[in-house]
Amino acid sequence: MRYGQFCPIAKANEILGEKWTILIIRELLMGARRFNELQRGLGMISPALLTSRLKTLEEQGLVVRRRINGQKGYEYFPSASAEDLMPVLVAMGEWGLCWARHNITDADYDADFLMYYLERSVSADNLPGVETVLRFEFSDFPTQKAWWLVVTKDRVELCIKDPGKDVDVYFYSTVRTMADVWMGDSSYKEAIKQGDLSVVGPSSLTKNITSWLTPSIFAESPRQSRSVTASINA
Template identity: 45%
Template sequence: MKGYGQFCPIAKACEALGERWTLLLIRELLCGSHRYNDFKRGLPLISPTMLSQRLNVLQQRGLVELRRSEDNKSREYHLTQAGLELEPIVMGLGEWGARWVRSQMSDDDLSVELLMWDMRRTINCAALPDCRTVLHFEFHDLGQPYRHWWMLAENDGIDLCVDDPGFDPDLHFISDLRTMTALWLGDTTIVAAESDDRLKICGASLLLRNLPEWFMFSGFAAVKSGLSDARGSG
């Protein structure tokens, strides 16, 4: 990236963070992704070459470091202190986006891979039964291989897959991608989506009753849009 030719700290920060994919890669690291395949699931459109380049640059800039995994069998990427200090900046940017530009989402912005990956990492396992819990999501507007998704929650961990794991689902969600995305972002509610026949949930009654306790929405879902206020004040 060509520099701005300015000593201003804002300009220098933009030079360090302004390249395509960089802030989203930091988002993934802040959300708990540490391995190459995790980054690919959170950033499905990034090419392997670009991902490697961005990780290398972040290491060179002192924002990311390589560590051995706890089992000492693989390498993991972790934020350094400099990288961790970006959290309020990145989350603040997300809050601004939720307040002012989330309504500009087009069909091209919809990504079932990112949606399912985000949902998977925010499920509250502590509120699920101690035994294995199988969640099946069906997107009736998508073709294979993205129509069916399964989450297997067991031992405080969740596996996400597009291949049938062979277990009967405890809960079955049927919807379309836009509705599930709107639900995840807080732009609609389960009650509203069900009443409009855009969402159907069926399965274990206990899971249905406790759904608000374990089915967590986006961290920005509670951010109120500022567009109506801005238009009203004009």
């Protein structure tokens, strides 16, 4: 895509303006390295399109591809130019919090996407002991109500089948409630008080959940109270 302009915004958009490109960079900056990890974070993208976008980003110098030692396949790393996009993505996200939230629908609250980000958000070093098992149950996701995160010092594993281990902390809510708490639109205390969330486990773990289940990077970002319509009519 070319715009025929020397404007730096136009030139940047020639690289970043294709569908999925910004979200692919988001996933790379959030730590996704392998093709299947990128697919998990992107959801509906086809493998062929993801392959094409990664190739383009590599040609443009935003992605570094390296073969996995002793295995088939590649890992993908953000280059310095891609890492320089982090403040741009944060600014886009904060703009979205203020001016695009009215476009969110019930279908956007996807349990797979939420659990992938919760998996990424666990700070294993802040959990006591060798292993911690977390169980999430979403009443509004009937096809897969229960999810488990098995946390050790070395890894966090997401399970969609009972791993057969003793559970340390149970979370009961809807996908939307858990997403809102993680995003910072609500707090654990508020959601529990309103009856939208139940957290069951020892107080040593439940009294300060955010110490080991870190919130979204947007949790402290400002939320715009005015509606888009009100802004236009002002």
